[in-house]
Each structure stands twice: as C-alpha cells, then as structure tokens.
Amino acid sequence: MRKPFIAGNWKMHTTISDAINLANGIKRELVDFNKADILLCPPFTALSSVSEVIMDTNIKLGAQNIAWEKEGAYTGEISSIMLKDCGCKFAIIGHSERRKYFGESDETVNRRIKAALLGGLTPIVCVGETLEERESDLTIKVITGQLEGGVGNLSEEEAKKIIIAYEPVWAIGTGKTAAPHQAQEIHEFIRGWISDKISSECARLLRILYGGSVKPANIRELMKEEDIDGGLVGGASLKVESFVEIVKNSI
C-alpha cells in the first residue's frame, strides 16, 4: 500500500509572518497525524521560518523549484545545498506555471530532477496537458513527451526516489477538477509507462499525486481511484481549515 501524500503548494503567496501563521495552524491540527505524508511548499523567502515551525513534527518542507547547478554565477537561482540548509526535503519541478511563464522545458526539468536527486531531495515532477491539447486528443502524447524528456533517462534507483504529479493545466486554479475517472485514466497510463520504461517494482512503489482544484469535497472520491496516491494542492492549501480537511479526507 502506498501511503497517501498531500502537498500544499503555496505558490507566490504569503509573507514570512503569513507563512508562520499558516504553518502553525496546520501544525496545531495535524501534529500527531501520521496516516498521510504532509508537505508544505512555501515561497523561498519563508522556507527557514516554516522549517522552524514544523521542526519535530511529521510535516515536511519542500521548495517550489530548484536550480540544476550546485553553486555559481546563476543570479536568481536557489540550489539543492541552499534548500537543504533551509530544511527542505522535497522540490516541486516542472510545474505548469513554470513551463508557461518561465520557459521551463522537459530538458531543464530533467536537469533539475538530477540536481535534486544528487542533492538528496525528492523531486515532485509535474506533468499535465492544456485544455487545447486535451480537446485535440493529444493528452497521452503530451504526457508521454513530458515523461520521456523529464524522467526517461533516470536509472531505476533514481526513479524509485521520485514522485510524479499529474496536473491537467485546465484544472489548475479554475475550480474545474478532473473527474476521478479522468484523472485515474492518466495516472494508470503514467504508472504503466514507468513500468515499461523503468520497472514494474518502481511503478508499484511510485506515488502519483493529482493536482488541479483539489478541495475537501473532492479529495475523497479522487483517492478512491487505484492509481491516485495523493494531491498537490494550490488554492485550498492557503487556508488551515481546507488544507487540514483535505489531509484528513485523503485517508
């Protein structure tokens, strides 16, 4: 059985004090909760402060991006060493917003994944199709390309350390969740692809999260699907109540 995994992606929200309050609220409600893995991904500026809040709890810390080099003349980038220094254990890589607004490509996704793995961080690799791609029947082609380019050259040992998040772009921040069977279809495809390309053992262990308008009201149905192992939550992770309810409803 794969343990449920709920990650809150705070995106470009929260000042340091907002982040401390949010993390404290979540900690108060979930401090003894161990039936799901819980991850908070605040903005870089709040990582250290949130790390202090959740120290000595099961709640884990992640970044929303990671540089592909360890150090050097890369203005504006944050490396695995720096992230670990802030208490991070995870890094979201290839989120559709980074692909859309910041020129992220499958190649840079792959480089960031390698850097995360080398630095001892767990990459949460995002894939997903746009509405236009879905309507043109290109979903499988797009996901295959993203998997091939992003994780296709990982060894089995490396692939066993990653998490994949399927986030249909049309469902992110729109209030339109993929129907559980629609998400399941793609999750099953992703697991099958990993099984073919890497190994069936790796596919069996791999946690695949769904992201895109996850809410307390829909996580239960999503989690009933065989290949959905958790959620990557944006908007609803910014309120203590809704995030805590999502975590509780995920088990």
Ligand code: PGA
């Ligand atoms: P959303 O965002 O829950 O606000 O749709 C999800 C994400 O982008 O990770």
